[in-house]
Amino acid sequence: MTEEHNDIENKPRNFFSRLTSALKGKKDVVKNNLVNLLKTNKINETTLEEIESELIMADIGVLTTEKIINLLKEKRKKNSGTTEELRYSIRDIMLSILKPVSIPLTIKNSSGPFVILMIGINGAGKTTSIGKLSRYFQDQHYSVMLAAGDTFRAAAIEQLQVWGKRNEIEVISQETGADPGAVIFDAHASAKAKNINILLADTAGRLHTQTGLMDELIKIKKILKKQTFEAPHEVMLVLDASLGQNALIQAEKFNEALGVTGLIITKLDGSAKGGIVLSIADKLKIPIRFIGIGEKIEDMQSFDGHDYINALLNIPQNHENN
Numbered sequence: 654m655t656e657e658h659n660d661i662e663n664k665p666r667n668f669f670s671r672l673t674s675a676l677k678g679k680k681d682v683v684k685n686n687l688v689n690l691l692k693t694n695k696i697n698e699t700t701l702e703e704i705e706s707e708l709i710m711a712d713i714g715v716l717t718t719e720k721i722i723n724l725l726k727e728k729r730k731k732n733s734g735t736t737e738e739l740r741y742s743i744r745d746i747m748l749s750i751l752k753p754v755s756i757p758l759t760i761k762n763s764s765g766p767f768v769i770l771m772i773g774i775n776g777a778g779k780t781t782s783i784g785k786l787s788r789y790f791q792d793q794h795y796s797v798m799l800a801a802g803d804t805f806r807a808a809a810i811e812q813l814q815v816w817g818k819r820n821e822i823e824v825i826s827q828e829t830g831a832d833p834g835a836v837i838f839d840a841h842a843s844a845k846a847k848n849i850n851i852l853l854a855d856t857a858g859r860l861h862t863q864t865g866l867m868d869e870l871i872k873i874k875k876i877l878k879k880q881t882f883e884a885p886h887e888v889m890l891v892l893d894a895s896l897g898q899n900a901l902i903q904a905e906k907f908n909e910a911l912g913v914t915g916l917i918i919t920k921l922d923g924s925a926k927g928g929i930v931l932s933i934a935d936k937l938k939i940p941i942r943f944i945g946i947g948e949k950i951e952d953m954q955s956f957d958g959h960d961y962i963n964a965l966l967n968i969p970q971n972h973e974n975n
């Protein structure tokens with residue numbers, strides 16, 4: 654086996670262990686407590702209550718937790734209720750929540766570039782995710798161009814240009830203060846003229862409560878739609894997992910205003926408790942395209958619900974009962 658082949662073979666395992674340790678977090682997470690609970694021998698009403706509070710503390714949210722616990726009680730009636738069974742029951746229930754949103758982003762052919770409009774609150778990780786996505790798509794042999802649609806924050810354009818340089822791709826920009834709609838319009842025309850496959854459009858961070866700024870995003874979307882009806886092909890909301898349930902509220906509001914078609918959930922390596930991913934999936938049912946597990950260009954992965962749950966519950970990849 655060549656070294657290169659070996660490298661590819663090792664990739665998923667490396668990522669899995671990185672995700673596992675990222676989710677372990679520096680503080681608590683579902684893992685430490687829940688995983689320990691799942692090791693105890695007795696499963697009774699008290700254990701179930703403890704599991705319930707651990708799930709809530711892991712940012713899974715009250716409603717989703719209730720749903721999981723109720724399903725768990727039903728499953729328990731049907732089997733002997735050993736800890737191992739309980740663990741796999743929780744895994745299966747969580748999987749049933751994540752499976753419908755484990756839909757990878759597919760780049761469809763169209764007359765112009767496939768446009769991904771990146772939106773979200775300040776500091777969520779939009780620009781960094783653009784840098785990571787550029788590398789990801791280039792690795793798949795797509796040509797990529799960037800649009801510096803954050804004309805508001807000082808140094809935002811330079812930040813995007815650094816990612817452009819790193820990935821050796823063109824960044825279309827104007828001066829700070831320019832109309833972001835105009836920048837993205839120009840970038841679309843340029844990408845179309847140069848037969849670029851994918852245009853990643855950055856936007857300034859904004860709170861979902863800032864109506865004027867939300868309207869600006871709606872306007873950008875309309876401008877793109879006038880160029881090609883399908884554009885933007887993906888309205889990608891970037892959410893910071895460390896914000897817990899607040900991330901869910903943001904997602905709901907951005908979705909109401911813009912019709913979000915995909916999510917990137919970032920900072921799962923930091924203080925995030927991991928459970929918010931389940932809460933978002935259960936409530937919004939919007940495809941989770943990628944997760945961010947660090948600041949570096951390679952710290953992003955296509956979302957896979959199965960791997961995610963195994964990492965969350967500390968179930969080794971090669972040690973499953975089905």
Ligand SMILES: Nc1nc2c(ncn2[C@@H]2O[C@H](COP(=O)(O)OP(=O)(O)OP(=O)(O)O)[C@@H](O)[C@H]2O)c(=O)[nH]1
Nearest residue numbers: 775776777778779780781858919920945946947948
């Ligand atoms: N630990 C960690 N840090 C991340 C991740 N993604 C982004 N960051 C960091 O979060 C900070 C903000 O990231 P940006 O990409 O600038 O966020 P943004 O959404 O573009 O922010 P604004 O342009 O200000 O709205 C930076 O320090 C990034 O390095 C991640 O997955 N994990």
Ligand SMILES: [Mg+2]
Nearest residue numbers: 779780803809
């Ligand atoms: Mg930014």
